[in-house]
Amino acid sequence: MTDVLRRGRASLAFSFLVQGVAFALLVTRIPAIQDRYGVSDALLPAFLAAVPILAGVGSVTTERLVKRVRPSQLLRWSQPVVLLALLGVGAGERMVELGVALAAFGLAVGVLDASMNMLGVSLQRSYGRSIMLGFHAVYSLGGIVGASLAWVGAHWELALWVSYLPVVAVLLPAVLVGSRWYVDDDAAPAAEEKAGEGQVVVFKWLLPLCLVMTFAYIGDSTVSNWSAKYLKDVLGSSEQMATVPYNVYMVTTLLGRAIGDLGVRRFGAVAVVRGGALVAAGGFAVVALAPGAWVGMLGFTLLGFGLCVLVPQTFAAAGRLFPGASDAAVARLNVFNYVGFLIGSPLVGALGDAWSYRGAMLVPMVLVLVTLVYARSFAPQPDRYGGGHERPRTADVGRGSNGL
Numbered sequence: 044m045t046d047v048l049r050r051g052r053a054s055l056a057f058s059f060l061v062q063g064v065a066f067a068l069l070v071t072r073i074p075a076i077q078d079r080y081g082v083s084d085a086l087l088p089a090f091l092a093a094v095p096i097l098a099g100v101g102s103v104t105t106e107r108l109v110k111r112v113r114p115s116q117l118l119r120w121s122q123p124v125v126l127l128a129l130l131g132v133g134a135g136e137r138m139v140e141l142g143v144a145l146a147a148f149g150l151a152v153g154v155l156d157a158s159m160n161m162l163g164v165s166l167q168r169s170y171g172r173s174i175m176l177g178f179h180a181v182y183s184l185g186g187i188v189g190a191s192l193a194w195v196g197a198h199w200e201l202a203l204w205v206s207y208l209p210v211v212a213v214l215l216p217a218v219l220v221g222s223r224w225y226v227d228d229d230a231a232p233a234a235e236e237k238a239g240e241g242q243v244v245v246f247k248w249l250l251p252l253c254l255v256m257t258f259a260y261i262g263d264s265t266v267s268n269w270s271a272k273y274l275k276d277v278l279g280s281s282e283q284m285a286t287v288p289y290n291v292y293m294v295t296t297l298l299g300r301a302i303g304d305l306g307v308r309r310f311g312a313v314a315v316v317r318g319g320a321l322v323a324a325g326g327f328a329v330v331a332l333a334p335g336a337w338v339g340m341l342g343f344t345l346l347g348f349g350l351c352v353l354v355p356q357t358f359a360a361a362g363r364l365f366p367g368a369s370d371a372a373v374a375r376l377n378v379f380n381y382v383g384f385l386i387g388s389p390l391v392g393a394l395g396d397a398w399s400y401r402g403a404m405l406v407p408m409v410l411v412l413v414t415l416v417y418a419r420s421f422a423p424q425p426d427r428y429g430g431g432h433e434r435p436r437t438a439d440v441g442r443g444s445n446g447l
Contacts, residue, residue, distance in 0.1 A: 048169055051226030055162050056181045058122060058221065061214050062155060063185020064192070065129050068207065069148065070267075071193040075203055076132060080141045090141070094149040095381035101153020102381070106374035108154075109161065114370060115225035118158040122218050124151035130211045133203030153381070157374040164362035164369050165228035173307035179355040180300030187293050228370070242367030249364065249372060251417035252357050253379045255316075258410040259353040260383025261390065262323060262346065265407050266292050268388040269400070270343055273330070277400050280336035288343040295347025303352050312356050312421040319356075320414040323349025327408030331401045353414065354380070360421045 069076075077087055101121075108117060128151060131144035163178045196206030267289060275285040299319075306315045326345030333339035361376045362369040387407070394403035 047224075047226060048166065050224040051162075052166055052170075052174065054221040054224040055159065055166065055226075056178055058118060058155075058159055058218060059163075059178045059182040060185040060188075061122060061218050062125070062152075062159065063182040063187075064189035064210065064214065065125055065185075066152070067186040067189025068193050068210065069129055069132065071190050072196065072203060072206070075197065076141070079203055080135070080138050082138065082141070090145060092385060093142075094145055094152070095384045097146055097149030098153035098156065099378045099381040101150040101155075102157045102374050102377040103153075104150075105154045105157040105377075106371050109158075109370040109374065113227045114158040114161040114165075115222070115227045117154050118162065118225060119219075119222040121151045121154040121158065122222075123215055125155055126211045126215050126218070130204065130207050133205075133207040153377070156380065157377045160358045160377060161370045161373045162225060162227070164358055164373055166226060167359055168228075168362060168366070168369075169226070173304040173312070173359070175355040175359040176300045176303035176307065176352065179351070180297055180303070183293060183297040183300055183351070187290075187297065190290070190293070242365050244365055244368050244371045244375060246375075249361065249376060251420040252361050252364070252376055255353060255414050255417055255420075256357045256376055256379040257383040257386070258407070258414060259350055259357070260380055261387035262327070262350050262407045262411055263354075264384050264387030265391050265404070266343060266346055266350075269391050269395075273400055273404070274336050274339055278333055278336045278339045280339075284336060288340055291340060292343050292347040295344050296351040299348045299351035300355065303355070306352075307356070312360065313418050315352050316356050316421045317415055317418045319349045319352035320411050320418070321349070323353075323411045324408045325349070327404050327411065331404040331408070349411070356421055363423060364420070 073087075073091070076082070082090060105117060125148060128144050128148035132141060132148065135141050135144055159178075163175050167174050192206065192210060195201075196203070270288040270292065271285040274280040274288055275282060303315065306318075322345055326342045326347075326349055329342030329345060330339055331342075333342055358373055358376065361372040365372040390406065391400075391403045394400075394406060
C-alpha cells in the first residue's frame with residue numbers, strides 16, 4: 044500500500060503540474076487571443092469573467108457527481124478536456140468558436156480543480172502528515188513553465204495553435220498514462236474506519252474557510268492583474284521592469300510552498316497560516332507605501348511568500364473539518380476560489396479609479412489580516428458531533444449537503 048500511495052502522490056503531482064502549465068498558457072496569451080478573434084476591449088471582460096463563473100458551476104457539479112463517480116475518474120477525464128479546450132482556443136477562427144472553447148475550459152477546470160484537491164486531501168490523510176503544499180508547489184512550477192512557453196511563443200511571434208499544439212501533444216498522453224495510478228480515498232489504508240462517516244457538510248462551519256479562500260484569491264488576483272500596471276503607472280518603473288513582479292511572485296510562491304509542508308509539520312497549520320497572513324499583509328503594506336519600483340518589488344516578493352500557504356492549507360483544513368464528507372467540502376470550498384478571482388481585480392480597479400491605487404492595495408491587506416480571526420479553523424478538529432450535536436442520519440446526508 045505504501046507503493047500505491049507513493050505512485051498516487053507522484054501521479055497527482057504531475058496533474059497539478061500540467062494544470063499549472065495549461066492555465067498559464069491561457070492567461071498569459073490573452074492579448075494574442077484578443078487579437079486573433081478581434082475581441083473588443085469592452086467585450087473582453089465578459090469573456091474573462093465567463094471562465095471562473097463556469098468553473099464555479101463545474102465545481103458545484105463535481106460535488107453532486109462524487110456521490111456516484113470517484114474523484115479519480117472525474118480528474119482522469121476532465122484534464123484532457125482542459126488541454127483540448129486550450130488547443131481549441133488557439134485553433135479557432137470565429138468568436139463563437141472561442142466562446143465554446145472557453146466554456147469547455149471553464150467547466151472542465153472547475154471539475155479538475157475540485158477533484159485534484161479532493162485526491163490531495165485524501166492522500167494527506169492517508170500519509171498522516173502535511174503534503175498538500177507540495178502539490179500546490181508543483182502547480183506553481185507548472186505556472187512558471189507555462190508562462191515561459193508563452194513568452195517563447197510571443198517572442199517568436201508563433202500562431203497560438205503552433206504554441207499550444209506541441210504542449211498538448213506531449214501532455215495529453217502523459218496525463219492519460221499517469222491517471223492509472225490515482226488513489227481514491229477508499230483505496231487508502233483504513234479508509235473504512237475514518238471519522239465522521241456519513242457526515243453532513245454544515246455550511247456555517249465551512250464558512251470561515253470559504254472566507255479565507257476568497258480573501259486569498261482576492262490577494263492573488265490583485266498581484267496577477269495589477270502588479271505590472273502598479274509598478275509602471277504608480278511607481279514609475281519602465282515597461283520592461285513592470286513585467287518582473289509577477290514572475291518574482293510566482294517564484295516566491297513556488298519556494299514558499301516547497302518548504303511549507305515542513306513548516307506545518309514542525310509548527311502546525313495554525314501557526315503557518317497566521318505567519319502567512321502576516322507576511323502577506325506586510326507585503327501589501329510595503330507595496331502601498333513604496334517610494335519607488337524596487338521597494339514595490341520587495342512588497343510583491345513578500346506577497347508570494349505569504350499568500351502561498353493559505354489556499355493549500357484551506358483545502359486541507361476542510362478535509363479535517365469534515366473527514367466523512369471531505370469530497371463535498373472541498374468541492375464547495377473550491378467555488379470560493381473563483382469568487383475571490385472574480386471580486387479581486389474589479390475591486391482593486393474600481394477603488395484605484397475612484398480613490399488611488401495605493402489606497403486600493405490596503406483593501407486586500409485588511410482582508411488578508413481578517414484571516415487571523417479564523418486561524419483556529421485550521422487546527423485539528425475534534426468530533427463535531429461529540430459535543431451535544433446529534434450525528435445526522437446517513438439518509439439525511441444528501442439533503443444536508445445542499446446548504447450553500
